[in-house]
Amino acid sequence: MSDLLRLATAGSVDDGKSTLVGRLLYDTKSVLADTLDAVHRASADRGLATPDLSLLVDGLRSEREQGITIDVAYRYFATPKRSFVLADTPGHVQYTRNTVTGASTAQLAVLLVDARKGVIEQTRRHAAVLALLGVPRLVLAVNKIDLVDYDEVTFSRIAKEFTAHATALGYTEDAVVEIPVSALAGDNVVEKSANTPWYSGPTLLEHLETVPVEPDPHDAPFRFPVQYVIRPRTAEHLDYRGYAGLVAAGTVKPGDEIVVLPSGRRSTVTKIDTADGELAEAAAGQSVTLLLADDIDISRGDLISVAGNEPKVTDELDATLCWLAEKPLRAGARVLVKHGTRTVQAMVTELRDRFDEQRLSSVDSPATLELNEIGRVALRLAEEVPLDDYSFSRRTGSFLVIDASDGSTLAAGLVGAPLPLLENGVESCTEGGENAAPDTHALVSPGP
Amino acid sequence: MTTATLDTLGRLESEAIHIFREVAGEFDRPVILFSGGKDSTLLLHLAIKAFYPAPVPFPLLHVDTGHNFDEVIEFRDRVVAQHGLRLEVAKVQDWIDDGRLQERPDGTRNPLQTVPLLDTITAHKFDAVFGGGRRDEERARAKERIFSLRTAFGQWDPKRQRPELWNLYNGRHRPGEHVRVFPLSNWTELDVWNYIEREGVELPDIYYAHEREVFLRDGMWLAEGPWGTAREGETLVRKTVRYRTVGDGSCTGAVESDAADIHAVIAEVAASRLTERGATRADDRLSEAAMEDRKREGYF
Ligand SMILES: Nc1nc2c(ncn2[C@@H]2O[C@H](COP(=O)(O)OP(=O)(O)O)[C@@H](O)[C@H]2O)c(=O)[nH]1
Ligand SMILES: [Mg+2]
Numbered sequence: 001m002s003d004l005l006r007l008a009t010a011g012s013v014d015d016g017k018s019t020l021v022g023r024l025l026y027d028t029k030s031v032l033a034d035t036l037d038a039v040h041r042a043s044a045d046r047g048l049a050t051p052d053l054s055l056l057v058d059g060l061r062s063e064r065e066q067g068i069t070i071d072v073a074y075r076y077f078a079t080p081k082r083s084f085v086l087a088d089t090p091g092h093v094q095y096t097r098n099t100v101t102g103a104s105t106a107q108l109a110v111l112l113v114d115a116r117k118g119v120i121e122q123t124r125r126h127a128a129v130l131a132l133l134g135v136p137r138l139v140l141a142v143n144k145i146d147l148v149d150y151d152e153v154t155f156s157r158i159a160k161e162f163t164a165h166a167t168a169l170g171y172t173e174d175a176v177v178e179i180p181v182s183a184l185a186g187d188n189v190v191e192k193s194a195n196t197p198w199y200s201g202p203t204l205l206e207h208l209e210t211v212p213v214e215p216d217p218h219d220a221p222f223r224f225p226v227q228y229v230i231r232p233r234t235a236e237h238l239d240y241r242g243y244a245g246l247v248a249a250g251t252v253k254p255g256d257e258i259v260v261l262p263s264g265r266r267s268t269v270t271k272i273d274t275a276d277g278e279l280a281e282a283a284a285g286q287s288v289t290l291l292l293a294d295d296i297d298i299s300r301g302d303l304i305s306v307a308g309n310e311p312k313v314t315d316e317l318d319a320t321l322c323w324l325a326e327k328p329l330r331a332g333a334r335v336l337v338k339h340g341t342r343t344v345q346a347m348v349t350e351l352r353d354r355f356d357e358q359r360l361s362s363v364d365s366p367a368t369l370e371l372n373e374i375g376r377v378a379l380r381l382a383e384e385v386p387l388d389d390y391s392f393s394r395r396t397g398s399f400l401v402i403d404a405s406d407g408s409t410l411a412a413g414l415v416g417a418p419l420p421l422l423e424n425g426v427e428s429c430t431e432g433g434e435n436a437a438p439d440t441h442a443l444v445s446p447g448p
Numbered sequence: 449m450t451t452a453t454l455d456t457l458g459r460l461e462s463e464a465i466h467i468f469r470e471v472a473g474e475f476d477r478p479v480i481l482f483s484g485g486k487d488s489t490l491l492l493h494l495a496i497k498a499f500y501p502a503p504v505p506f507p508l509l510h511v512d513t514g515h516n517f518d519e520v521i522e523f524r525d526r527v528v529a530q531h532g533l534r535l536e537v538a539k540v541q542d543w544i545d546d547g548r549l550q551e552r553p554d555g556t557r558n559p560l561q562t563v564p565l566l567d568t569i570t571a572h573k574f575d576a577v578f579g580g581g582r583r584d585e586e587r588a589r590a591k592e593r594i595f596s597l598r599t600a601f602g603q604w605d606p607k608r609q610r611p612e613l614w615n616l617y618n619g620r621h622r623p624g625e626h627v628r629v630f631p632l633s634n635w636t637e638l639d640v641w642n643y644i645e646r647e648g649v650e651l652p653d654i655y656y657a658h659e660r661e662v663f664l665r666d667g668m669w670l671a672e673g674p675w676g677t678a679r680e681g682e683t684l685v686r687k688t689v690r691y692r693t694v695g696d697g698s699c700t701g702a703v704e705s706d707a708a709d710i711h712a713v714i715a716e717v718a719a720s721r722l723t724e725r726g727a728t729r730a731d732d733r734l735s736e737a738a739m740e741d742r743k744r745e746g747y748f
Contacts, residue, residue: 057590071591073590073591074583074633074634076634076636228469234503237502240502246615283454336620407618407620409618412611
C-alpha cells in the first residue's frame with residue numbers, strides 16, 4: 001500500500017472544510033502544543049467558548065478576520081498507516097482557481113456539504129472540476145450532521161442525490177464514499193460516533209488510511225520532458241552530455257530505443273545517471289539524467305519518448321480549459337501555452353462549447369469563457385508540440401495558458417476532452433459526432 | 449546499479465531536484481540563500497545533486513545580521529570552499545553604518561534583513577531567489593506557492609497568488625520583479641532530519657547537544673554573543689542544549705537536549721510537542737500574523 005495520500009478539500013464556503021481539516025489534525029494529534037495554545041488564545045480573544053479549529057489552517061490575517069479561507073493551505077500529517085499531504089481550499093466561487101490549484105495533484109478529494117442545505121450549486125461545480133482534473137476518488141462528507149439531529153433520512157437523501165451527479169460525471173460507485181460527519185463535534189471524523197448508529201461505514205480517517213491509491217502505471221509508454229542539458233566541461237567529464245528531467249510517464253532502461261520530439265531523431269539510452277550512481281531503471285516521478293548513444297541536438301523543451309509509442313506531434317490543439325482569470329477569454333486571443341518544459345505562442349481560434357456544470361450539459365459556441373468557466377477550445381500553436389491526451393497522463397496532457405504581457409496564469413489546460421460529458425453530454429446540445437476516447441472513463445475512476 | 453523505488457524522501461528529493469532544474473532552465477540570474485543553517489544546507493545539497501556532475505550553476509547569498517554563531521559562519525565558509533562556490537554576503541552592519549538602516553531598540557536584527565536582501569537582489573538583478581522555507585513551519589508559509597512572485601518592491605501579496613497547477617511552474621515576471629522559489633515547501637521538519645541522516649549531510653555542530661552558557665528570556669534559552677548578554681535579573685547558567693533553528697542570535701533560542709547525534713535528534717523531533725519555530729523563535733511570537741507581515745514586506 002502506498003505510504004502517501006495527497007488529498008484536497010472542496011465544497012462551498014462555510015460548509016466546514018477548514019474546521020474538518022482542523023479536526024483531523026487535532027484528533028490525529030498532529031497539532032503541537034504551542035500551535036494549539038495559539039488557537040486557544042485566539043479563540044478566547046474572539047469570545048468563543050470552544051477552540052475554533054479552522055484557525056489551524058486559516059493562516060492569513062484577512063482569513064482570520066473574515067473567518068473564511070482565501071487561499072489553499074497545505075498541511076502535512078501522518079498516522080502509523082500513512083502520511084498525508086492535505087490541501088485545504090477556499091469555497092467562494094471567486095476563489096475557484098485556488099480549488100483547482102489544490103485539486104490538480106490530488107489523489108482524493110473530500111467534498112463537503114452542509115447537511116441542512118444538501119447538494120447545492122457549488123457542490124455540483126466542484127464535483128465537475130474534480131472530475132475534469134481527474135481526481136480519482138471522492139469522499140462526500142455530509143457535515144453538520146449534528147444540526148439535523150443526526151437524521152439518517154436526510155443523510156441518505158443527500159448521498160443519493162450526490163451519487164447520481166457523480167456517476168453522471170463519470171465516477172464509478174466504488175470511487176465515491178459518503179460519510180455523515182460533524183467537524184465541530186468530531187462525529188465520524190476520527191472516532192466512530194454513537195450518534196449515528198445507523199451508519200456502518202468507516203470514519204473519514206479510516207477511509208483515508210485504507211483507500212487504494214492508484215500508482216503511476218508502469219506499463220505506460222515512456223515520456224521525459226527535457227528540463228536542462230548537463231554539460232560539466234570539466235577535465236574529469238569532458239564529453240559528458242546528459243539530459244536532465246523528471247520521468248513523466250512509464251519507465252526507461254539502458255538500451256531502450258527512444259525518439260526525440262518534435263524533431264523525430266532517434267537514439268538509444270546508454271545510461272541513467274543520478275548523483276547517487278547509475279540506475280538500472282527509472283520510473284514515473286523520478287528525477288534523473290539520461291545519456292544517449294548519439295550526439296544529437298536536444299535542448300530544454302524537447303520530449304524524449306519511447307520509440308514506437310509516441311505522442312502525436314501537432315500545431316493544432318483541441319483542449320478543455322478551466323478559465324481562471326478575471327478578464328474573459330474570446331476567440332482570437334493570443335496567449336502562451338506552457339506544456340511540459342516548452343512554452344510556445346498560441347492563438348485561441350475557436351470557443352467550441354462551454355460546460356454547464358449545473359445541468360451537466362454544454363452550450364455551443366459561446367462568445368466568451370468567463371472566470372471559473374470550463375469549456376472546449378481550439379488552439380493554434382506557433383510550433384509543433386508533442387501532445388498526449390490528459391486522459392492518458394495528468395503530467396503530459398496538462399498545460400498552462402499564460403498571459404504574454406503580464407505573465408499571469410490564465411487557465412488550466414487539459415489536452416482533449418477529459419470529461420466524457422463534454423463530448424457526450426446527457427442533455428448535450430453540441431454537434432455530437434466525435435466520440436469520447438474509450439479510456440477517458442478509466443481516468444476518472446481507474447480500476448484496481 | 450540499483451532500481452530506486454520512490455519512498456516519501458525519494459519523492460521529496462525528486463520534486464526538489466525538478467524545481468532546481470526548472471529554475472536553471474527558465475531564469476537568467478538565480479541565487480540560493482545560504483546561511484549555513486540546516487534548511488539552507490539541505491537546499492545546497494539538493495542543488496548539487498540536481499546538476500551532478502556539473503557544478504551548481506548559481507551563486508549563494510547570505511544576509512549576515514552580524515549576530516551569528518561562530519560555528520555556523522565557519523561551517524558556511526568551509527562548505528563554500530569545499531564545493532568551489534561563489535558566496536555573496538550582504539552585511540546588515542554595512543546598512544546600519546551608512547544610515548540606510550537603524551538598529552532597533554530591542555537589539556534584534558532579524559527584521560533588518562529584509563532591506564539588505566532586497567537591495568542585493570536589485571543590485572545583482574537576481575530574478576529567482578531560492579529559499580529553504582517549508583510550509584510546515586508556520587501558517588502563513590503554509591499558504592505560499594513553490595514559485596512565489598514578488599513585486600519590484602519585493603512584496604508578497606497572498607491574495608494575488610498565481611494558481612500552481614500540476615508540476616507546471618509559471619516563473620514569468622516583469623522586469624524588476626523576482627520569484628522566490630521554495631524547493632523544500634512540502635518537507636516537514638522530520639523529513640528534513642530523516643533525509644539528513646539518510647544522505648549523511650554534515651551540519652554545524654550547534655544542531656547537536658553541547659554545553660553552553662545560556663540565560664532565560666521570554667521562556668527561551670538565549671546564548672550571549674555580539675547581540676548582548678543577560679540583563680538585570682537574568683542569570684547565565686551552563687546547560688546541555690542544541691538548536692532546532694539557527695537565525696539571529698538575539699532571538700533564536702536553544703532547547704535543552706541530550707540529543708548528541710542524528711539518531712537522537714530524530715527521536716527527539718518525532719516526540720516533540722512543540723513546533724520548530726514555536727520552540728525557538730522569539731520573532732514569531734510577536735503576534736498572530738508576525739510571519740505574514742514580514743513576508744509581505746519582502747522577508748524570506
Ligand atoms: N454545528 C456545526 N457547525 C460546524 C460544523 N463544521 C463547521 N461548523 C461551523 O461552520 C462555520 C464555517 O466553518 P469553516 O470551517 O470556516 O467552513 P469553510 O468555509 O468550509 O472552511 C464555522 O462557524 C464552524 O464552526 C459542524 O459539523 N457542526
Ligand atoms: Mg475554509
